[in-house]
Amino acid sequence: MAHSPLRPIPRIIFASRWLQLPLYLGLIVAQGVYVYHFLVEVWHLLSHVTTFDETKIMLVVLGLIDVVMISNLLIMVIVGGYETFVSRLGIDNHPDEPEWLDHVNAGVLKVKLSMALIGISSIHLLKTFIDADQRSEHTIMWQVIIHLAFLLSAVAMAWVDRMVTHPHPAAGPGAAGGAAEATH
Structure with a gap:
């Protein structure tokens, strides 16, 4: 069999997935920045434990939860994205392998990311309502609208993913065609 002169092109295209590696490494650096930010906020909370009122403590704790949720989002993107689009991690049967990694694909990753964004948006919305007088x-209206847009987008992505992964069989005899037969 003769080699096509375009044979190197598919190899180059396939190898181009490695261009994403610096992006994932950059997200790992961003994860480190969030860890630093989290520790600064914990120190801030501890240093004001006797002076903060309950509302201020709640706002700081919600901020900490927000950082953790963003960190979880980063992990999903880094680990799931690398595994899905770049290369296998090779951690099969590792005791610390996340359960969700067994069935990750682009559709599942999109739904998980949208759910994480809704969670983050919910935390921001809760912080806004607690501090609404400010x-x-x-x-507030735009924050609610954006949150609703996240919700609708997540529902749409989940629906599309479901339609792609669980296609409905074509209508056969006795299904939708049964109504036409009954008119004879």
Whole structure:
């Protein structure tokens, strides 16, 4: 069999997935920045434990939860994205392998990411409502609208993923065609 002169092109295209590696490494650096930010906020909370009122403590704790949720989002993107789009991690049967990694694909990753974004948006919305007297109605309205857009997007992505992974069989005899037969 003769080799096609374009044979190197598919190899180059396939190898181009490795261009994502610096992006994932950059996200690992961003994860480190979030760890630093988290520790600064914990120190801030501890240093004001006797002076903060309950509302202020709740806002700081919600901020900490927000950082953890963003960190979880980063892990999903780094680990799931690398495994899905770049190369296998080779951690099969490792005791620390995350359960969700067994069945990760682009569709599952999108749904998990959208759910994480909804969680992060919910935390921000809760912080806004707790501190509503410091926010304009316009800001609150747009935050709610954006949150609803996240919700609708997540539902749409989950629906599309379900349609792709569980296609409905074509209508055969006795299904939708049964109504046409009954008119004879």
